[in-house]
Amino acid sequence: MVITEKQVAEKINKLKKEKNAVILAHYYQRPEIQDIADYIGDSLELSRKAQQTDADIIVFCGVRFMAETAKILNPDKKVLHPNPESGCPMADMATVEGVLRLKKEHPDAVVVSYINTNADVKAVSDIIVTSRNAVKVVKSLHAKKIIFVPDQFLGSFVAKQIPEKEFILWKGFCPPHFNLSAKELLALKEKYPDAKIAVHPECNTDTAEIADFVGSTTQIIEYATTCEADTVIIGTEVGIEYALKKKNPNKKYIFPQAAEYCGVVHCCDMKKNTLDKVLQVLEEENNEIILDKELMEKARIPLEKMLSIS
Known part of the structure; x- marks a missing residue:
């Protein structure tokens, strides 16, 4: 028997109540996912909601780094990602080895990482920013030299507004926006x-x-x-x-x-999450975000620095 989209949504809403789950969705998600989400927002809004929720389970409808961020801010909660294949090409462009090399080359610089980075890169960063708060956060820093990871275009946008600081830009980019x-x-x-x-x-x-x-x-x-x-x-x-x-x-x-x-401008990775996959993770509680405890502790520090400023 074919289950309609409405019936899938009804099942999801029922399971949310039964399991004390919350669904967070980015604005780039499919309309039907935005409709069943408890909170819709961009990276900063969803970071705040992830930190504030009392739910036992967080279902994060976005790309992987977003679900990782929710887990870092809520280490004792179960964070589920509807589609593990939903990654972020920009986030994958930044590597721990590359960031550490830049830190060694510029010991007087502060590493400012866009929230669009994977957990391991966040763990070696000094502070995290979003596209909404990047200028404010970087202005607040005492350092005169900034290593900005991974988006060269957001970094360039910030640098133009803070000419008194020197920027070393990682050469990453978001393919849909770049094109x-x-x-x-x-x-x-x-x-x-x-x-x-x-x-x-x-x-x-x-x-x-x-x-x-x-x-x-x-x-x-x-x-x-x-x-x-x-x-x-x-x-x-x-x-x-x-x-x-x-x-x-x-x-x-x-x-x-x-x-x-x-x-x-279309992000195919964002669209990999579907209603059926949201229902599946709620039913089976699979696709859980599992991160090393020490890694989470290190990555949490720059995230909380950002949240305290913004």
Whole structure:
């Protein structure tokens, strides 16, 4: 017998209550997953929720580093990841060996790691940042030299706003955001001359420079739904369209889809989580995030430093 999406959602909601579970979902998740989530947000919001929850089980609908972060902040809770294959190419670009080498080469530098890093890299970092709080956190540091890992474009965006500090940028990037070209956005601007352009700082520098607004996922949602423009061109993952339309359905949101360029910004890893997989992990309590205790203790320190500042 074929089970409908509604029936799957009902089973998930029933199991959540029975098992005292909470579902955290990133804005880039599928709409049906956002609908059954207890909390939806970007990396910073979900980090806070992960730290604050009283649930016994956390089901994290996002990519692996997000589920790892939830486990680091909640070492005594069971954290389940619906699809272990849902990783982050940017996070995988950063290595412990590379970070330690840079620390040795620049002993007076502070290692600032984007939250989009794996647990082992967080463990050798001095402090963590998100796209929303990166400028604020880095400004608060006494160090004059910053090793920024792994996103070179977020690092460059931060460096431009803090010219008094020296930045050593790891050459990592987010493939979907990197492939969004300024040329494509300008073509849309010609078609919609009254539109505003809002992009994520993970976009390449040329793209960010032509935007009216650059910010985190949540900041883009806030800007796009409240700015005076009736039309907003969105330069980030298409999953946020669902939240945008819920918050302000009277506006028009344009997501780049020009075939001659790169098409819509789409993270296939985020979309690997499905309702069926959420139901499965709740039923079987499998795909648990297991991390070494010492590693978690080391990785927790830079995360808590960030949370105390932001």
